Amino acid sequence: MNKPIAYDMLVIGSGPAGQKAAVEAARSGASVALIEKTRKLGGACVQRGTIPSKTLRENALRVRNMRMNAQLSNFKLAEDTELATLITRLNNVLNAHDEYMRKQLERTKVNLIHGRARFLSPQDVEVESVRGEKQTYSSGHILIATGSHPRKPPDIPVDHEHLFDSDSILSMMYLPKSLTVLGGGVIASEYASIFQALGVSVTMIDKYPHPLGFLDNDLTQTFLNDFTQMGGTWKGNTKVTRCYWNGMDAVITECDNGTEVRSEKLLCAAGRVANVKELEIGNAGLELNDRGLIDVDDQLETQVRGIYAAGDVIGPPSLASASMEQGRRAACNSLEITSGLVHSVIPAGIYSIPELSSVGISETHAREKFGDVFVGIARFDEIARGQISGALNGMLKIVCDTDGKTILGIMIVGEGATELIHIGQMALINNSPVDIFVETVFNFPTLAEAYRAAALEIIHQRKSKASRIKAGF
């Protein structure tokens, strides 16, 4: 082993978790090395996930709006539209992000090391450069933030030419005429609705009856109504038995109910797997749990003292937003810097068309756990702003405890859902009673007014329950 170079902290992976950890540690005065194997910084979030898919979504929304206003513009996408033209701004966004991150690392004096990391011992990490040169780095504080890659089901022959996964889907040259999407999770729902909005004929296939099963059915049904109104097809309760490129013109997907779906391309969105293979974590005394993830305690420390882990490598919620905060906290905990209160209330944002977002627990979950909970619903078509802006297909739901006071969860589907959710998140974090939404004056006309309408429904239900009890019913 060559002579190790020592740092106060080593961070492996430059995604949201690693980047925020490195910057936080360096700001506290620690000497920090950030190890990244790819040429570009930012991980799946910047290069293949969040930012690329959301950039495409912006353009899909524009295309959809132009099509909806067809009588004004008679808009039609050209045949064989190149995908690159639909994500024209992507390179600008990515380059700007890369430059910003590099400058931030330089400013905070984080040493960026380009190479593939693997553990030699609990304190030693070897980094192999693209030219095959090896150097060892050592530290008593190491953060694993190596992220995840798409799960490859053994029977789906992903070739990145006709059958894609969520990392390669945007490498398609042309917008296909038809696309089969396997899966009903977040990434599947986002890409299925984005491509459908672009005019691709999309068929989503999943073994569960509804997509996005962690949300209540009324929300996912609103999503499905919009998706099918755009022309998409949902095949729930359906198992794929075989899937192949026919060598000529189509991907054939055979299902257990005897149906066969033909499409030009296929996206397999069957979840993600932690990036740990190359790390050889066994050399550090670490092992994976039965879900293939690294276990951490509430300080984000692994079972080996001094080694922390954050982001997708530790599993759900597997969001860029949560990964950033986990990375920052892991660095603080490791270096014993005060990091502030931990809030377990994390919103989930699903950037499908329409958007969905939730915070706290669902109505289904609340009923299972507490019984007769209070639920208030406001539909966007009952809100002035919904009518004005044509954002009619949406709803906001508040779930309260059995007294109808304490907020347990909020779920929104429709325009602005991923932004609107933060109002509810703040109420939840501050333990505000649902009445806060009625006692507060919101701007008019806004979609945020839906909070007031849903809260009023709960307050009315609460009052009528109280009078029923008083009257002895």
Ligand SMILES: Cc1cc2nc3c(=O)[nH]c(=O)nc-3n(C[C@H](O)[C@H](O)[C@H](O)COP(=O)(O)OP(=O)(O)OC[C@H]3O[C@@H](n4cnc5c(N)ncnc54)[C@H](O)[C@@H]3O)c2cc1C
């Ligand atoms: C299509 C898609 C859409 C998404 N949309 C959203 C969204 O809208 N909102 C949201 O919050 N989240 C979204 N996500 C999730 C988000 O991208 C991830 O949760 C986030 O990127 C995880 O961050 P991370 O730092 O854990 O890992 P990553 O971002 O995966 O970064 C890990 C880094 O580690 C590097 N690495 C791995 N192994 C090694 C090694 N041995 N040596 C050196 N370097 C290594 C990798 O090259 C990579 O750069 C989306 C994901 C996908 C795939």
